[in-house]
Amino acid sequence: MDETINCANCHNPANMELRPYSEPLKDWLKRTNQVWDKLSRNEKRSLVCAQCHVEYYFQHADNGPAANPIFPWDNGFGPEDMYQYYKEHGKKDATGKPGPFVDFVHAASKTPIIKIQHPEYETFIDGPHGAAGVSCADCHMQYQRVDGKKVSSH
Numbered sequence: 565m566d567e568t569i570n571c572a573n574c575h576n577p578a579n580m581e582l583r584p585y586s587e588p589l590k591d592w593l594k595r596t597n598q599v600w601d602k603l604s605r606n607e608k609r610s611l612v613c614a615q616c617h618v619e620y621y622f623q624h625a626d627n628g629p630a631a632n633p634i635f636p637w638d639n640g641f642g643p644e645d646m647y648q649y650y651k652e653h654g655k656k657d658a659t660g661k662p663g664p665f666v667d668f669v670h671a672a673s674k675t676p677i678i679k680i681q682h683p684e685y686e687t688f689i690d691g692p693h694g695a696a697g698v699s700c701a702d703c704h705m706q707y708q709r710v711d712g713k714k715v716s717s718h
């Protein structure tokens with residue numbers, strides 16, 4: 565109970581296969597018609613990390629369940645793609661059209677800001693390693709031999 569990130573975040577406890585646990589990741593897979601079981605092994609070896617190492621936001625009540633966590637990837641993974649997405653996912657104006665999303669207002673200048681979290685997956689997937697089909701686990705969980713068995717360093 566002290567370890568809030570554990571095996572079940574990435575592994576199906578019944579058979580130890582990699583699986584998605586995070587709701588916003590599962591929602592994004594559904595929106596983009598991707599089925600987990602059909603993804604390549606290396607895609608899974610990165611997407612388990614994309615459960616947490618990503619940008620996300622909490623939905624404004626005007627657009628659906630309040631505070632529902634969502635990955636803002638519908639236009640792509642680049643900063644400009646996400647900026648365009650955010651422009652129309654905030655509080656609705658008088659005409660009922662969603663305005664710009666804001667999750668931080670600077671105390672002194674009152675400037676509305678989008679507070680980007682930790683977009684490791686987005687940075688990676690649009691970079692040379694993502695394009696080449698490398699996975700997060702290839703670098704961060706390198707293979708090692710333990711009693712003659714090849715395992716991924718956890």
Ligand code: HEC
Pocket residue numbers: 569573574609612613614615616617700701704705
């Ligand atoms: C369930 C959420 C979750 C998942 C899944 C997850 N991480 Fe993390 N990761 C975290 C948190 C939380 C931290 C700690 C951040 C801190 O201490 O500030 C962290 C820390 C890290 C760090 C160290 C960062 C630092 O500042 O020292 C690395 C590297 C990392 N994770 C890589 C990965 C990789 C690679 C994967 C996939 C194999 C992964 N993580 C999956 C939540 C997650």
Ligand code: HEC
Pocket residue numbers: 610613614617684685686688689693698699700701702703704
């Ligand atoms: C090509 C190898 C490679 C790939 C692929 C890769 N990383 Fe990294 N990552 C690194 C290296 C090297 C560092 C820098 C480590 C350092 O500065 O100590 C790093 C740094 C990080 C950090 C910050 C660690 C810190 O101490 O500040 C996080 C978090 C992280 N990576 C997560 C990920 C995630 C998630 C993925 C996949 C989406 C990924 N990385 C893909 C090699 C890689």
Ligand code: HEC
Pocket residue numbers: 569570571572573574575580582605608609612613701705714715716717718
């Ligand atoms: C952040 C995600 C993540 C967490 C948390 C995690 N694993 Fe893994 N695990 C992976 C990845 C990625 C692989 C490599 C799978 C592959 O290459 O097909 C893996 C592979 C394995 C394997 C297969 C052998 C190997 O090493 O490649 C075992 C067994 C395993 N994990 C056990 C565990 C156990 C037990 C825990 C909890 C103590 C755990 N894992 C937690 C991501 C995770």
